Amino acid sequence: MEAYLVAMAIITAIYVLLALGLNLQYGLTGLTNFGHVGFFCIGAYTAALMGQIGIPWPISFLAGAALAALAAWPLGLVSLKLRDDYFAIVSLGFSEIVRIVVTSEQWLTKGVQGITGIPKLLGFLGTGLTQSLAVLALLIAVNVLAGLANRRIVRSPFGRMIEAIRDNEEAVKALGKDPAGFKIQVLMLGAALAGVAGGFYAHYIGYIVPEQFIPLITFYVWMAIIIGGVGRISGAFAGTLILMIFLEGSRFLRGVIPFVSEVEMASIRLGIIGLALVLFTLYRPQGLMGDYTKR
Amino acid sequence: MILTIEGLTKVYGALRVVDDVSFTVPSGDIVGVIGPNGAGKSTLFSLVTGFLDAAKGQVNLDRKPIGSLSPVERARSGMVRTFQVPREFSHLTVWQNLMAATPKQSGESLTNLFFRPGRIREEEDMNSQKVDAMLDFLRLSHVAHTPAGRLSGGQKKLVELGRALMTGARLILLDEPFAGVNPVLIEEIAERIRELNAQGIGFLIIEHDLGALTRLVSTLHVMDRGRLIASGVPAEVLANKQVREAYLGGTS
Numbered sequence: 088m089e090a091y092l093v094a095m096a097i098i099t100a101i102y103v104l105l106a107l108g109l110n111l112q113y114g115l116t117g118l119t120n121f122g123h124v125g126f127f128c129i130g131a132y133t134a135a136l137m138g139q140i141g142i143p144w145p146i147s148f149l150a151g152a153a154l155a156a157l158a159a160w161p162l163g164l165v166s167l168k169l170r171d172d173y174f175a176i177v178s179l180g181f182s183e184i185v186r187i188v189v190t191s192e193q194w195l196t197k198g199v200q201g202i203t204g205i206p207k208l209l210g211f212l213g214t215g216l217t218q219s220l221a222v223l224a225l226l227i228a229v230n231v232l233a234g235l236a237n238r239r240i241v242r243s244p245f246g247r248m249i250e251a252i253r254d255n256e257e258a259v260k261a262l263g264k265d266p267a268g269f270k271i272q273v274l275m276l277g278a279a280l281a282g283v284a285g286g287f288y289a290h291y292i293g294y295i296v297p298e299q300f301i302p303l304i305t306f307y308v309w310m311a312i313i314i315g316g317v318g319r320i321s322g323a324f325a326g327t328l329i330l331m332i333f334l335e336g337s338r339f340l341r342g343v344i345p346f347v348s349e350v351e352m353a354s355i356r357l358g359i360i361g362l363a364l365v366l367f368t369l370y371r372p373q374g375l376m377g378d379y380t381k382r
Numbered sequence: 383m384i385l386t387i388e389g390l391t392k393v394y395g396a397l398r399v400v401d402d403v404s405f406t407v408p409s410g411d412i413v414g415v416i417g418p419n420g421a422g423k424s425t426l427f428s429l430v431t432g433f434l435d436a437a438k439g440q441v442n443l444d445r446k447p448i449g450s451l452s453p454v455e456r457a458r459s460g461m462v463r464t465f466q467v468p469r470e471f472s473h474l475t476v477w478q479n480l481m482a483a484t485p486k487q488s489g490e491s492l493t494n495l496f497f498r499p500g501r502i503r504e505e506e507d508m509n510s511q512k513v514d515a516m517l518d519f520l521r522l523s524h525v526a527h528t529p530a531g532r533l534s535g536g537q538k539k540l541v542e543l544g545r546a547l548m549t550g551a552r553l554i555l556l557d558e559p560f561a562g563v564n565p566v567l568i569e570e571i572a573e574r575i576r577e578l579n580a581q582g583i584g585f586l587i588i589e590h591d592l593g594a595l596t597r598l599v600s601t602l603h604v605m606d607r608g609r610l611i612a613s614g615v616p617a618e619v620l621a622n623k624q625v626r627e628a629y630l631g632g633t634s
């Protein structure tokens with residue numbers, strides 16, 4: 088039971104990093120990034136490949152973050168030319184392209200077979216509960232740091248400007264401020280956070296295959312920030328926690344509902360989460376922590 | 383800062399929304415543009431500030447053509463516009479709206495944010511004093527910390543005006559700045575525009591409220607169906623028969 092809870096906490100903490108990144112992009116700047124999982128994937132593969140040849144994780148995580156940010160750069164340039172809804176589609180396409188690339192570049196990624204035997208983080212602690220707890224502690228430290236950095240950004244002139252861009256981009260231009268630079272920086276920053284999340288994920292799970300990086304992951308993160316409250320740092324934390332409780336809680340239904348197959352159960356779980364989201368947007372549209380519209 | 387408009391034209395399908403409009407806003411002058419609804423006044427502003435591309439014609443700032451400059455570049459070169467329908471940053475407070483408009487903030491750089499927080503704090507304090515003074519003048523102090531989206535229409539127009547003034551622009555284009563603003567305040571703002579003008583800031587103002595405008599401007603241009611139908615000192619222009627027919631419908 089402890090091992091299970093620790094495992095859940097680790098996955099939750101990884102998703103919090105993803106949610107913090109998306110919150111910067113969508114919650115604060117209004118960038119409809121539907122391709123978040125692409126950055127997560129880049130971070131995961133970078134850390135996995137570098138980890139396999141013995142490069143220490145702090146370096147491979149930074150490399151993963153940097154590569155994810157680098158991939159976000161052209162996407163940022165594209166976003167400047169597109170309306171929100173088109174950007175949503177383009178970014179979704181981007182994450183699918185990332186997945187296709189890691190599927191087909193077998194010389195590097197082993198394609199659909201994926202990369203196995205990715206070393207555990209802090210492996211000198213063995214493979215027991217102690218090691219898991221240490222990884223969790225590390226993740227929590229990273230989360231706290233990311234949360235504090237986010238807070239500093241939100242409370243700064245930079246944060247004021249990205250919220251202004253979200254509210255009315257034309258007016259920002261009329262004041263002689265260029266939204267372009269801000270949007271690109273935010274997209275890269277959120278991507279870097281997702282890249283770090285990918286690093287933790289790869290090392291924690293121990294193997295990665297392209298199928299783990301489907302758009303559903305992006306939508307989980309969207310659900311998390313909608314449930315928590317769009318534009319709220321605390322919402323990224325709270326929303327992710329609630330999402331995980333739903334995801335895991337619905338797993339236990341398996342034992343309760345008879346005569347359903349594994350595949351059917353997966354659909355039922357998704358249905359339950361979808362229903363929860365609908366109820367949330369109906370009865371608490373501002374999310375748990377209240378969103379930027381309710382300040 | 384001299385603004386010269388030459389033969390500016392904008393076409394939507396068969397409709398010539400702005401049709402061969404030319405005039406000059408001399409340095410440090412206050413110039414008005416009037417005309418019935420749909421005459422093309424707001425479109426003219428968008429052409430001048432680069433928010434729309436002109437089909438024909440040229441815009442010059444200090445005699446240099448600026449047709450190739452983006453809206454951001456045009457604003458940075460000292461010509462700032464407001465919008466007829468207020469475009470407040472609705473989830474930011476009134477105070478934040480004006481703070482955001484302050485030019486050259488080092489806190490807008492992420493590196494400064496993490497490596498020079500002290501300098502940013504100093505700048506914020508300084509800018510905050512200017513913003514407070516501006517809010518005081520615009521009678522917005524009591525709503526300084528209200529999200530701008532919750533203000534009345536008139537108050538939103540004042541936020542737009544305040545933001546434009548905070549940019550330090552040398553030429554300000556105001557699109558119906560007095561719409562929805564209470565009459566007492568209109569007079570006070572007009573007075574403040576005169577004061578700012580005395581410091582060398584030029585204004586080009588679109589307005590429906592002829593009373594306040596005619597007392598403010600040295601030159602009045604009248605647009606009707608895209609064309610400039612009259613220009614001159616207010617008294618003369620308003621006496622013009624063509625203007626009375628087009629704009630005032632022959633009454634009054």
Ligand SMILES: Nc1ncnc2c1ncn2[C@@H]1O[C@H](COP(=O)(O)OP(=O)(O)O)[C@@H](O)[C@H]1O
Binds near residue numbers: 394420
């Ligand atoms: N995007 C557009 N497509 C077609 N017609 C437009 C468009 N934008 C404005 N117009 C038309 O251009 C004319 C001028 O509008 P506008 O410049 O807002 O006038 P004003 O500010 O003088 O009231 C109006 O008849 C309006 O319907």
Ligand SMILES: [Mg+2]
Binds near residue numbers: 423424425466
């Ligand atoms: Mg208009």
